[in-house]
Amino acid sequence: MSVPGAEQTTAQQANGQVPAAPDGDDILVRVEHVKKHFPIRSVGFTRRTVGQVQAVDDVSLTIPRGRTLGLVGETGCGKSTLARCVAGLIPVTSGTITFEGQQISGLSRRAMQPFRREIQMIFQDPYGSLNPRQRVGSIIGEPFAIHNLASGNDRKKRVQELMERVGLNPEHFNRFPAEFSGGQRQRIGVARALAVRPKLIICDEPVSALDVSIQAQVLNLLADLQEEFGLSYLFIAHDLEVVRHVSHAVSVMYLGRIAEAGPKDPVYDHARHPYTAALLSAAPAADPKTAAQRQRVILVGDVPSPIDPPSGCRFHPRCPKAQELCSHEDPPLEVKAGDEVTHVAACHFPVADGENLAAAGATAGSAIGGSEPQ
Amino acid sequence: MSIVQIEAAAQAAEAAPEQAIEGRSQWQLTWRRLSHDKVAVASLIVIVIMIALAIAAPAFAALTGHPADTAYPNTGENAAGLPVGPGTHGFWLGTDGTGRDLLVRIFYGARISLFVGIITTAIAAVAGVTIGMIAGYFGGLIDTVLSRFVDAVLAFPYVVLALALAVVLGPSLPVIVGVIAFFSWAGIARIVRGQTLSIKEKEYIEAARSLGAGPFRIMFVHILPNLLAPVLVLSTLYIPQAIIFESTLSYLGLGIQPPTASWGNILGDAQSFYQQAWWYVVFPAGALLITTLAFNLLGDGIRDAMDPRTERIFAASRARKRARRKARAGQGGNLPAASAPGEA
Numbered sequence: 007m008s009v010p011g012a013e014q015t016t017a018q019q020a021n022g023q024v025p026a027a028p029d030g031d032d033i034l035v036r037v038e039h040v041k042k043h044f045p046i047r048s049v050g051f052t053r054r055t056v057g058q059v060q061a062v063d064d065v066s067l068t069i070p071r072g073r074t075l076g077l078v079g080e081t082g083c084g085k086s087t088l089a090r091c092v093a094g095l096i097p098v099t100s101g102t103i104t105f106e107g108q109q110i111s112g113l114s115r116r117a118m119q120p121f122r123r124e125i126q127m128i129f130q131d132p133y134g135s136l137n138p139r140q141r142v143g144s145i146i147g148e149p150f151a152i153h154n155l156a157s158g159n160d161r162k163k164r165v166q167e168l169m170e171r172v173g174l175n176p177e178h179f180n181r182f183p184a185e186f187s188g189g190q191r192q193r194i195g196v197a198r199a200l201a202v203r204p205k206l207i208i209c210d211e212p213v214s215a216l217d218v219s220i221q222a223q224v225l226n227l228l229a230d231l232q233e234e235f236g237l238s239y240l241f242i243a244h245d246l247e248v249v250r251h252v253s254h255a256v257s258v259m260y261l262g263r264i265a266e267a268g269p270k271d272p273v274y275d276h277a278r279h280p281y282t283a284a285l286l287s288a289a290p291a292a293d294p295k296t297a298a299q300r301q302r303v304i305l306v307g308d309v310p311s312p313i314d315p316p317s318g319c320r321f322h323p324r325c326p327k328a329q330e331l332c333s334h335e336d337p338p339l340e341v342k343a344g345d346e347v348t349h350v351a352a353c354h355f356p357v358a359d360g361e362n363l364a365a366a367g368a369t370a371g372s373a374i375g376g377s378e379p380q
Numbered sequence: 381m382s383i384v385q386i387e388a389a390a391q392a393a394e395a396a397p398e399q400a401i402e403g404r405s406q407w408q409l410t411w412r413r414l415s416h417d418k419v420a421v422a423s424l425i426v427i428v429i430m431i432a433l434a435i436a437a438p439a440f441a442a443l444t445g446h447p448a449d450t451a452y453p454n455t456g457e458n459a460a461g462l463p464v465g466p467g468t469h470g471f472w473l474g475t476d477g478t479g480r481d482l483l484v485r486i487f488y489g490a491r492i493s494l495f496v497g498i499i500t501t502a503i504a505a506v507a508g509v510t511i512g513m514i515a516g517y518f519g520g521l522i523d524t525v526l527s528r529f530v531d532a533v534l535a536f537p538y539v540v541l542a543l544a545l546a547v548v549l550g551p552s553l554p555v556i557v558g559v560i561a562f563f564s565w566a567g568i569a570r571i572v573r574g575q576t577l578s579i580k581e582k583e584y585i586e587a588a589r590s591l592g593a594g595p596f597r598i599m600f601v602h603i604l605p606n607l608l609a610p611v612l613v614l615s616t617l618y619i620p621q622a623i624i625f626e627s628t629l630s631y632l633g634l635g636i637q638p639p640t641a642s643w644g645n646i647l648g649d650a651q652s653f654y655q656q657a658w659w660y661v662v663f664p665a666g667a668l669l670i671t672t673l674a675f676n677l678l679g680d681g682i683r684d685a686m687d688p689r690t691e692r693i694f695a696a697s698r699a700r701k702r703a704r705r706k707a708r709a710g711q712g713g714n715l716p717a718a719s720a721p722g723e724a
Contacts, residue, residue, distance in 0.1 A: 093590050115594070122592035134583035138406070139605035148601075152592045198587070 034206055034238045035069040035092060040101035040111070042087050046313065060312045061087040063262035064101070069206065074232065074239040076253030076270070078246060078285070080309055084262040085242045086130075089208045092240060093127050094118050105206070123153055126199035130211040132191035136183040142169075142194055143179030149201040168197040172227060189220035196227060200235075208240045213248060225252055246289040250274055255348075258282045261320045262312055264339060268349030276359055278342045278351035280325050283363050303363045319354065326363055327355045406609070406686075413685035420681025426674040430667075434494050437487035444470060446481035448488045449639045453479050463657040474659040477649050482659065485641040486667050492642040493671065496557060497623040503561040504622075505615045508568025509607060515569070516576025517599055527573065533566040539628065546634040556635050560625045564618055571614055572607055579606050609686050616679035620672035627668055643668045 041064055046057040062084040069075045077085050090096045092103055094110060103111040110121050126149075129135035136145055147165045150156040156164055166176035172193040183191055192212060199207050209228065213221040229252065231237055243249050249256060250270060257267040258279065266279040277283040284303040291300065305324045310316050316323050322332035331354050339352040357363060414420050433440075441447050455469040456479025463475045463482075473483040515526035542559045549555045579585065580603065588598050629635030630644025638645060643664045650660040 090586075095586060095590055119592050122590065125590075127587065127590045129583050129587060131583055135587050137584040137588075137602050137606070140601070148588070148593070149591050152597065195587075198591070202591075 032071045033068045034071040034106060035240070036102075036104045037065060037067045037069075037088070037092065038102050038104075040065050040088065040091055040103060041099045042084070042091055042096065043099045057313050060262050060315060062091065063312075063315070065259070065262070065264055066101075067257050067264065067267065069238050069240055070254070071205070071238055072232070072236045073254040074241050074252050076249035076256040077240060077242045077259060078244060078249050078256065079259035079265075080244065082309060082312070083259045084312070085259055086210055088259075089127070089210050089240060089242055092206075093125055093208050094121065095127075119153075123149075123202040124204050125206045125208065126202065126204040127208045127210065128192070128195050128199050128212045131215055132188050132195060133183075133215075135195055136191055138183055140183070141179065142174075142181050142183065142186075145183070145194060146179075146197045146201060149198065153202060155202065164201070165197075168201055171231075172197045172200070173223075187220075188216050189223060192216060192220075192224050193227065196224070196231070200231065203235065204237070206238045206240065208242070210242050211244070212241075214243060214245065221248065228252065246274075246285060247292075258285065261309060261315055263320055264352065265321065266349075266351040266353075267339070268346065272346055272349040276345065276349070278345065278349070278356035279321075279353045280327050280355075280357055280363060281321050282351070283357050284326075287363070301362055319352070327357070329355065410609075410682070410685045414681055417681045417685065419677050420685070423674040423678040423681065426670060427678065430490055430671050430674070431494060433487050434490035437484065437491055440487050441481075441484045444472065444481055444484060446471070446484050448480065448484050448641055451479040452481075456480065463653060463660055465657070466659050473663050474657065476646065476660055477653055482646075482663060485646060486643070486664055488641040489643040489646055489664065490667065490671070492553075492636055492640070493623045493626060493668070496553075496560065496626040497619040497675075500557050500560040500564060500622045500626075501615050501618045503557070504564035504618060505568055505611055507561070507565040509572050509604070509611055511565070512569035512572025513576050513599055513603060513607070516573040517580060517595065517603065519577075523573070526569075530566045530569050530573075533563065534570070536563070538563040542625070542629060543632065543634055546629060551629075551634050551637055553636065556626055556629060559629075560622050563625075564622060568611065568614055568618070571610060575607055575610055576603055579603050613679055613683040613686065616675060616682055619679075620675040623668070623672055623675070 040062055041060070042062040043058040043060050045055040046059060047053040048056045065084075065088060067075065067077075077088070079085050087096070091098050091111070094113070098111045101111070102109055105121055105124060108121075110118065110125075113121070140148075143162065143165050144151075146168055147156075147161045150161045150164065155161075162179070165179055169176045169179060174190060174193050174197065178185075183194065186194065192215075195212075207228075212228070213224050216224060225248065228239065232239065239252070241249065241252055253270050255268065256270050256273045258265045258273070258281065260281050266273060266277065266282045273282065274286065277286055280303075284305050287300060287303045303326060305326075307324050310320070310323060316333070318334045319325070319328070319332040319337050322328040325332065335354070337352045337354045339350045341347055341350055342353075342356040437448070446452070452469075452475065456464060456471060456475035458464055463477060463479070464471060466472060466474045468474065471481050471483070473481075473486070476482050476485060511526055511530070515523045515530075542563065545559050546555060549559075585598060585602055588602050593601070626635055626642065627644030627647070630642040631648040633645070633648060635644055636642035638649075646664040647661065647668075650657075650664065654661045
């Protein structure tokens with residue numbers, strides 16, 4: 007990787023300080039210093055590695071049992087890559103992932119198999135995630151077939167129970183996915199994930215492809231299932247309101263790193279990282295009064311390339327509060343003054359409560375806009 | 381619009397969603413579109429008739445009283461020892477160079493042609509799908525090795541090599557089938573590999589992997605069913621090629637050996653008589669032409685029927701039909717608005 011070694015060490019030390027959840031024993035999944043770099047190979051015969059896409063760079067987080075961890079961030083910030091690492095779909099470059107204390111990163115396909123029953127995934131696209139040639143019954147029954155859990159009439163009975171549980175008509179088990187609406191398809195995906203009674207379900211933007219009214223139905227279904235089966239969720243979304251609605255804790259990702267993490271309310275009400283503050287100010291408010299009062303923080307420029315991330319704080323080229331220090335020193339993820347011990351942010355100049363970032367953005371943004379080509 | 385008409389339209393609109401909900405699988409949709417394609421339906425009928433005639437070849441031999449391999453030197457040849465024309469002495473399409481019934485021999489030839497065409501294509505499809513799917517799914521070194529092998533097979537001057545193989549191995553039906561299949565699978569493998577590469581990136585494959593499905597399950601349950609449509613189209617288009625390939629080999633004397641009839645060897649024998657006996661060339665060549673044309677047109681039809689984009693062609697023709705009906709109805713003063721929402 008291109009980040010100099012000194013900075014990397016700082017970041018690792020910093021991330022090592024991520025505080026455990028209140029009840030340390032009840033951590034279901036622990037992600038520690040996980041990196042996922044995709045090599046960029048040259049075209050041609052030699053296929054030399056000419057660069058690395060640092061999709062996930064030194065991320066640590068914990069998912070408590072029976073709780074929901076929301077993971078938010080812009081498109082391309084590495085949320086889905088992290089989810090796929092946790093689900094064991096892609097190997098991590100470095101770092102470890104443990105499930106109930108057992109390491110699951112770096113396992114062979116066969117060794118991973120028992121954990122596949124514990125970790126399931128719900129996908130973003132309800133159209134792409136169901137095989138168009140498979141009938142619904144065999145889609146939902148597939149986990150039973152793979153793990154040899156049930157067959158024949160028993161499987162059919164359990165599939166129909168699942169369909170009923172997620173609000174589908176059990177009579178429709180012989181239909182093809184194309185015969186269902188987006189919301190119904192997502193329910194099929196939920197039923198499939200639920201079939202093996204997992205402990206963790208990774209929801210990769212499960213509602214962003216759905217209608218708002220359907221979103222609420224699916225979110226409520228997920229909440230009911232959590233209560234009923236004691237499920238833990240890693241809930242990935244870019245819709246902040248959705249994440250606030252479903253999560254107990256929230257982690258904000260920016261360009262492969264965690265920018266801010268903590269319990270939901272402190273993060274939303276006392277955002278310390280300017281990026282979190284900017285994200286929150288950009289979310290549309292349902293109440294027009296709130297919307298009118300709000301100071302919108304406009305970020306300048308685009309998300310930098312994860313192939314060659316900015317030095318120091320990765321957010322500094324777009325940050326309204328950026329100063330000289332930010333461009334060469336990577337801020338550690340730490341508790342800021344006056345916050346709970348579980349609320350951490352990676353920023354040298356955290357946002358104070360009530361601070362008007364929009365005003366800062368007007369001056370600093372233009373200064374940076376002049377010096378940084380967009 | 382009168383009240384009655386508006387009511388009728390409203391009723392139709394109410395009835396329409398009921399129709400829309402009725403689910404159709406992709407094969408049903410394909411069949412629906414195919415059955416609207418007159419050329420494809422005609423081709424299918426021609427192929428079915430040809431298969432029926434091939435099966436019924438012994439019945440024809442019995443009907444005419446002329447077994448395929450029996451020569452009739454007295455009735456089947458004229459005084460000069462040349463074949464007799466159609467309709468002479470009970471030979472419906474005339475006779476061949478040795479005084480055998482041409483019609484019966486063409487029907488027996490159809491058995492060989494259709495058998496070789498369908499069997500070789502089936503073998504080539506199975507081999508091509510297997511190799512293409514393995515190459516596409518596993519990628520890496522396996523893909524490189526298999527793809528280069530496919531390239532090598534496609535690069536062979538196949539007629540020359542097929543002739544050489546037929547000579548070395550001795551011409552017989554299994555050898556012909558083997559040789560033709562060997563030169564047909566590579567094209568299918570290449571297409572299947574490309575399709576597999578694209579299907580493998582679909583989210584449902586990732587979903588299957590996250591459930592713990594192994595490579596065989598993913599290939600056979602998730603990739604193969606999604607490959608069947610392009611393979612069916614391709615296979616239909618490979619059948620006529622195989623038929624022509626067999627005829628070529630037989631024409632050159634390295635395919636089906638006399639006295640067994642094949643369209644290729646009938647044509648091969650006919651070349652010494654074409655100035656005296658037009659029927660000897662025209663009828664077997666016509667059978668070959670009609671059969672290969674029918675398979676090609678059917679293949680094109682299936683391809684169009686499976687491609688949802690061609691729906692627009694039908695939509696346009698339907699719109700024209702609607703407009704025509706409207707114009708007609710307008711003259712009669714009766715607007716059939718009821719049909720419009722159902723067709724949309």
